[in-house]
Amino acid sequence: MALVTSEAALKQRCLEVSPDGSLYTSLAAQSIRSFRQLAFAIGTPRSEPTPEQYQELAAQVFGAAAPIGKVAQLRDLHFEATTYVIQALKDQVSSDAAEHQVRKLPMAERAARLSDQQRRLSGVSITGELQPSYGLIDKVNHILESGQLVWISPSMCGKRDLEVAQGIDHKAQVVQVEKEALKVSASQVETKADVTTPLMLHFAFQRRGIAFDQCGLIEWSTHQDYLHRLLFALSAPVPPGFSQVTIQQIVRADKELWTIMARECMPPFKAKPDGTKPLDVSMSKLMLDSRVQMWLLPVMASQASKLQAPPSVEPSDALPSDVPTPTKKLRLRKKAKKVMPDALKGCKKFSKGPCCWGFNLEGCSLETKAAEDTPSAIVDPGPDSRSRDCKSPDQGQRKVFQAVKRQRVDMPERGFVLCKPMLTAELSEDEAPGKCLTDMLVIEVCCGSAGLSWACHKLGFQVMPIASRGSFDQKPKLRVHHLDLTDPEALRSLEELICTESARIALIWAAVPHGTASVARSKPLPRFERL
Structure with a gap:
């Protein structure tokens, strides 16, 4: 109205x-x-x-x-x-879409209808779980005014308390096309109801019945009679070998009823001069129809899992069961292809994943329990590389590498613990736990595209790629901290950071400036020349 x-x-x-x-x-x-x-x-x-x-x-x-x-x-x-x-x-x-837009009832009209309905239904307290939301009443009233009968699912029959709890928020602006022109309007915020249990489903159906009675489309007694038949099928005993009627079947039967009503009951749906209501008469006649009752029959236990999901469940992105899934082709890694023995070439078993050639040939007695899913660090022990051990304030040693070429080194061999140890009474003071991998820090200076930082980040390290602004040949894979090391203040801040985080630094990778047009070459660096 x-x-x-x-x-x-x-x-x-x-x-x-x-x-x-x-x-x-x-x-x-x-x-x-x-x-x-x-x-x-x-x-x-x-x-x-x-x-x-x-x-x-x-x-x-x-x-x-x-x-x-x-x-x-x-x-x-x-x-x-x-x-x-x-x-x-x-x-x-x-407005071209005026007939499809749900208009809101005036607040005075809402209050008058609720007061009149509460007076008529003296034995029903329309509060709490039974008070329908304003959005639900607007949808039912739109059916009355437009003459377009649609099925309102139980999940869309929210309660007023939930609508109040959501508060007044700023609605997102939506651009719509009307009469070859763009129009900006606010999007509709819908209040959904929980129908996962029979009790919550019962409340949702009752709220819908109250909304239809309040708008003068269907009497409360008629809708309650229909609801009692649905819930009786939900709790009725079933023969041996059959499954109990589920909530999905109840919702599907309700959808079928409203579909038949929309097909057979012609608008307008307003009350006639003699007081009869077209939708009320149609529901009383169709609630016992065989086309509706067939959805409320118990099914065999083997077919219960094949029933359609309830309409309240959001559609998933997974493919239907009848659509064939393409098989993923396994490709042999280049490194494994080079080192694979001739006796194992052509075997599909070793087409993917790390393999132990010795175990599959003459035999291997090495333990593999502690080596499964062991992360590795990409370091550089080339011919000109140098490594040294350094003590930290905490327990354990760290390896500092200077290199140009990469290879994979197992982290447990370098003294890193891959998971946080469990603190129990059995641990003594001499058996202090090592550092956790996720607490260790990797600093990459002159990182370029931050490829090393990205590889360490995937292994679980905390990383800090550092580069001067505008010195990227490629787009960095991580967020880069811009720091010009030719500036004394920037260099001093980096030194303070290294001293502060020295207890948990796992690796400092300092690449030399590259390219004849590098920004670092345009300024004298006497301090680095002495190094």
């Missing part, structure tokens, strides 16, 4: 203009109970009435010799009514 046709909206506005209620009483005595009737009482919305017409209307409403204040109230209310009517007609004509 629109604002211009709501009797409750006019009554509330009259009470705001005239708190004593005399204005609405006088208008109701002249059979004026909505803004639309008041707008056309004198003149038309496009032509303003003359003062004489206002005086004549005031004399009919308030009697002869109406005070000036009463006439002013009447003129104020009439101008507001004509404005509402013009805007309503404009929206109805100009």
Whole structure:
């Protein structure tokens, strides 16, 4: 129901203009109970009435010799009514998607309908779990006004308490196309209900029945009778070898009922002069239809898993079961292909993954329990590389590498613990646990594209790639800290960082400046020359 046709909206506005209620009483005595009737009482919305017409209307409403204040109230209310009517007609004509948009009921109309329904259904407390959300009532009212019957699933029958708990948030702006023009509007925020248990499903169905009764489409008693039949099938005993009726079957049967009603019941759905309601009569007739009851029959236990998922479940991105999944081709790694013995070439068993050639040929007695899924670090022990052991304040040793070429080194051999040890009473003070891999830090200076930092990051290290701004040949794979080491202050900050984090630094990789056009070559570096 629109604002211009709501009797409750006019009554509330009259009470705001005239708190004593005399204005609405006088208008109701002249059979004026909505803004639309008041707008056309004198003149038309496009032509303003003359003062004489206002005086004549005031004399009919308030009697002869109406005070000036009463006439002013009447003129104020009439101008507001004509404005509402013009805007309503404009929206109805100009918008292509007007019939598909769910209009919100005025708050005065909501309160009046709820009060009248609570008076009629004296044995039902429409609060808490049974109070439908405003969005649900708007959808049901849209069915009444537009004549387009759609199925409202139980998951869309939210409660008012959840709507209040969501609060007033800023809705996202959505761009829509109307009459070959772009229009920006706010997106609709829907309140979904939980229907994972029979009790929550029962509440959702009841909220929908209250919404349809409040809008005058289906009687509460009729919807309750239909709901009792659904829940009886959910709890009815089944023969041996058959599965209990599930919530998915209940929802599917409800969807089938509304689909048949939309096919056989023609609009309009408003109550007829004799008081009968088309949807109420149709539901009473179709709730026992065989096309609906077939979905409520128990199925064999072997076929229970093949039932359709409930509509409230969001669709997954997985392919349907009947769509064949292409097989993934296994490719032999280049490094394994080079070192594979001739006796094992052509065997599909070794086409992927690390393999021990000795175990598959003459035999291998090495333990493999501690070597499974062992991360490795990419370091450089080339011919000109140098390594030294250094003691840290904590337990353990660290290896510092300087290299140009890469190979893989197992981390447990370098003294790193790959997982945090469990602190128990059996650990003595002499058996202090080593460092955790995820706590160790790798610093890469002049990182370039940060390839080494990316490899260490995938192994679990904390990394800090450092490079000067604008010195990238390729896009870095990680976020790079911009630091110009030709600046004394920047170099001092890096030294302080290394001293502060020295207890947990696993590797410092310092690449030499590359390229004849490097920025670092344009400035003298006497300190580095001495090194």
